[in-house]
Amino acid sequence: MEPVLYHKIDKIFNPKSIAVIGASSRRGQFSNTSVRRLARWSRKEHVYPINPSLEELYGLKCYKSIGEIGEKLDLAYICVGAAQVPAALEECIEAGVESCLIHSSGFSEAGEEGRRLEKEITRLAGASGVRFLGPNCLGIYNHRTGMLVDNADPKGGTAIVSSSGALTVLITKRGMERGIHFSKTASCGNQSDLSAIDLIEYLGEDPETTCIMIYMEGVGDGRRFLQVLRKVTPVKPVLIWKGGRTSAGSRAAASHSAALAGDTQIFEAAVRQSGAVLCSDLDELIDAGLAFQYMALPRGKNVAVVTGPGGPGVAAADACDDFLLACPPIGKASKDCLLEFIPDFASAANPVDLTTVSAAEPQLFSKTMDVLVKDSQLHMFLLISSEAQNLVDVILENKNKWEGRPFAVNILNLMASPQECAAVSKGLTEKGVAVFSSPRQAIKAFSHLSEYAVYLQKTADIEAECGETGEPDLRPVEEAGKIVAQAKADGRIMLTEQQSMELFAAYGIPVIPHGLAGTYEEGLQIAEKIGYPLAVKVSSPDIVHKTDVGGVCLNVRDAQELKSAFAQVTGRPLEFVPDARIEGVHLESMAKTQFELSAGMVRDPQFGPIVMFGLGGILIEALRDVTMRTAPLSKGEALEMIGSIRASSLLEGVRGMAPVDKEQLAQIVLGLAAMALDHREISEVDINPLAVTEQGVWAVDARIKIGE
Template sequence: MQNLEAIFSPQSVAVVGASTTPGKVGHDIFANILKGGYTGTLFPVNPKAKSILSVKAYPSLLDIPDPIDLAILVLPPKAALLAVEEAAQKGVKGIVIVSAGFREVGEEGRKIEDQIVAKCREAGIRLVGPNCLGVINPNPAVRMNASFSNRMPAPGHISFISQSGALCTSVLDFAAERDFGFSKFISIGNKADVDELDLLRYLHQDEDTQVIMIYLEELRRGPEFIREVKKITSGDRPTPVLVIKSGRTAAGAQAAASHTGSLAGSEAVYDAIFQQAGIIRVDSIEELFNFASAFASRKTATGNKVAIVTNAGGPGIVATDMTVSSGLQLARFQEETVEALVSHLPATANVHNPVDVIGDATQDRYENALEAVIKDENVDGALVILTPQSMTNALETAKAIVKIDKKTHKPILCCFMGIFDVSAGVKVLQENQIPVYRFPEHAAQAFGALYRYSAWLNRQHLAQFDLKHDTDKAREIIQKALDEGRRSLTEWEGGELLRCYGFQTLPSFIAKSRQEAVEYAQSLTFPVVLKIVSPQILHKSDAQGVKINLGSPEEVAAAYDEILANAKAYNPEAEIVGVLVQKMAPRGEEVILGMTRYPVFGPLLMFGLGGIFVEIFKDVVFRVAPIGRNEARRMVRGIRGYELLKGVRGRPATDTSSLERFLVCLSDLVLDHPEIKELDINPMLVHEAGQGATVADCRIILEPVDDAATS
């Protein structure tokens, strides 16, 4: 928060590098501030000019007689560094560096940028940029367009943050076409100092900002970002945050030894961060604006049951389809609602959802229908669709909708199809903060976003698990492997490690001979499983190193010989530690728990359907550690296969509460031991409710912390 007010609402601004030549950035930024009606005092700084646009110019910041809140620097890197030194002497509170040529171009630029940041921090100056479009505050009390976009947006209650300056200009054009207003508009460029999290904290406290939109290319903070933004999106004064993230389709998964690593592309990290922080991710600029309009109405959907009122069948059907695909349901009306509709609508009208008031509907018919459905206790909100007919009065219908909207806490979203015939009605709706769209699918998608955010705000909070772990023994197991120069644990060691963190594993022994294998198997009772144990053979099935359901000493002896032969054929150089003899796990549904470690973000946890199907179905969800019980529950319930775990077609319900506990244990394990680079527990067999879940197989990849830190 420190000094960000000086960047957004300065009493005085100096443009250092202001130019007398139209078309140059230094000229255009100065002109935009001047012509935009800035309410403070403006100073151009240029040692070679007497004046710029008839305003007296000064040779340097130090020559300006008045105090300066904000300095806009339009200078090459070395000159910008000198100007920052002068700004510190002058007592400037905030700096925006618009010009490029810093870390984005190479090592020399990075060094100068780092020097500038150090000087700003020493002087307590907040810095935006470099390499950015600038800052805009359309509030009538400020009216500052400190950017090189000559378009001053209308004032509003939505703030926009962008890493891309080029995108900002197209967003401003898009907003102007739709009469869309902003509270604050900022391009952050290289994020040398001020980043998204700083701005989110500031805008959350800003009374003019009701919704925050972000165009994001990459984050440089992980767990801290999640922790802080969760407070913003769900605290005492929740602020919805909508994000469009570049590169959704381009991100590939890492080359990895684990299923988790191969499935966890960088987009999985961002999806996890957004879900954990309560951020709503959108897919396009248009969707960003559509959703922001809905949130700016300040109404949330407490449920997902929607009523549709339309004067045309086709759009009503489209809206119905999109309602279902947006996670919503068509509300089933109460009997008294249907009676009210019958009394007000002609016999040809449809009085069940979606309500068709027929093409010749006047505003009275719309008003009566909307009033009836919005009062229904089974209805959580309404979509109103109007297509222009010869007898349709869009303006009066809009006024009727406004009247009803003021009497209800439920959201009403509108779709007025057409442009010229409905423009007067659209204007009235917009003036009264009622979201209005050109197409019914946009209204349905926006309503779905309102519902998802409401579900986030009203999510259940369970008491955390009381867990105790044997961290010392776990550290010994990991260190022993590293001391021996190994980068993976054997399955035996992996089981020992997991038991330190409360996991339920199967009784097992490592046999060094055929006779030991038979004796161990007899002590466990049949049937048993045999698996090759070798640091060089991680994917045991690929090496035909697993034999299951062995029911006699003879089968165990034969399987032992076959496994050793297969392993030597698969990798003649592999060190064979022995053969693991393991009790067959009791029946259960197969799931996978996993982790892969990312720079900046740390451990990324995975949960999903397991066994051989994990790579085929890819029905998995991710979260960034640490997680607690509540996030673990959302993970378990977040996969498509959750219905299978609940019990279907005669299959018993499984012990999903034990999965939640083990996910939290996994989070603790990988945070306590940063040497664990990748981990798969696959499959874990989850048994009937109350009977827990058993680790059937695990794979744990290590990396010394020093090596990991420099990789």
């Protein structure tokens, strides 16, 4: 982060002196609560309430204005009415304050006058170099120093960045109840100056923060958001709960790629590719935060479940499958060890079912765990019991032997009261053991740990891969640039199929043998060159979906059929689009297709070029089996993308078909990404179908849109 910006944000979280402008004597008012808390802060002698009507507040001397203080202040907390904020900000600027926090509401969220006021304070700050958070924000808390909180937490390591003040408080309270120790908390408000992205970047460099939890609704600068995530996530986990996920639908567009790329899908693909962990709600966010605070990262995806009651163990095993983890059988050596001491009616499978008798013998849990943690084929461990204090004692006695491997506890409310269970959970979390309210929640938390561990390994692999790359080949850029320039000169929004095929070929994307014919005679010459049977398609910049207007003939087998097809595809479309410009016909070889894939690109207004891959043909919109990544992407990411479609087993070869060349598919995906990065004029690309044949993979149908 740029040092000056880091310094000014740090002044907000770690000020040596604070003025509260608009300090109120009315209990319940935000500014009153803030002064009350600051009066107990270790630096309370440098807290200055500003209110011309008060002499003192909570034992602190009050001042009529910030200029009266006579000390250069690090931070001003502005809590006056919206109309008074510009004047208050000007006073801060004159007094040499470098950072401000504007709690006041009534700005862009409140109508035209509020938008005018927000523009004014943004202009004032920009001209002076002052940086501020807000307006319309709850503000910040520094839990480690005790600033603006009731109790300091020197152990705090988890930070919160939230676009909602209410959820900032809720995440904090629920997290603390579960045993999460927080470092810093920030509510961003309208983000008219400092943004959530700025805060994430700052917290990524903050030595006191080890994990970042985020609640967000809007993204803002999508490309910078992803850049900051890619910078922070290799160093510390970032957990994101995104609000408003279901409000955005798919955009209506000419290409399948654009229609499939709904805003929510793009957001999720982009942030996962950037290493963030996505959570669907508050509970999942808290569970993930607890897991990252208390558990080591796993070295694989295998979970061992040790349970007293049998049913919850089965539920845990089912959850492993749901969340793409494994609950494999216990290996022979470990199983033989277990059989030496577990009861005859217990099971040494996985889950290791000790049966409810173990409630009276918690040492069985300890002995079982001692065996399992030595098994290198097991990576995560869940203990499920209806036992209370006896189990706690055993866990605390032995946790130092186990905590190098991620393990969690689920205490069932079967033989104890809710109060006893709560006390047990608190006793464990206070000693650094993660406790979850159900087996499923624990397994979901394990899946987040595993996802992040895989990302870190993938990041290391990508760095090694990038270190091996040479100078980029500029020839495709030049060739493709000429094609795009010609289309723009002709006033076209859509490239012709011939131009699209030429563009693909320039970027190493294999295209079906083809040719463009302006006359039937030219078509005969192309047919002799590429051979029958042929697909014959109308070539027109005004017709996108050729089949819908009778512009396609398939399986053309000889010269006579070619003549009829030529007449049909150049004449019939005019019945539907009378003003269409017909440039001729596009002829393609009819390769024997085993099945159809698709690939494409859309240029998202927030995240830039998004590359897609999935099933194709008529199934693309029915099944929507596609994956997405942001460009640029590495070969490893391209291969991962290809392998993550639900129908990936097709690529391995089924019913006698040979496996698909995934290296070739990866080159197609990388070619699309390079094309999008090289030519910003290209807004959409659609290859459907991408035909899988015995001879390889071919782009059969191509649509490329330029401009808006």
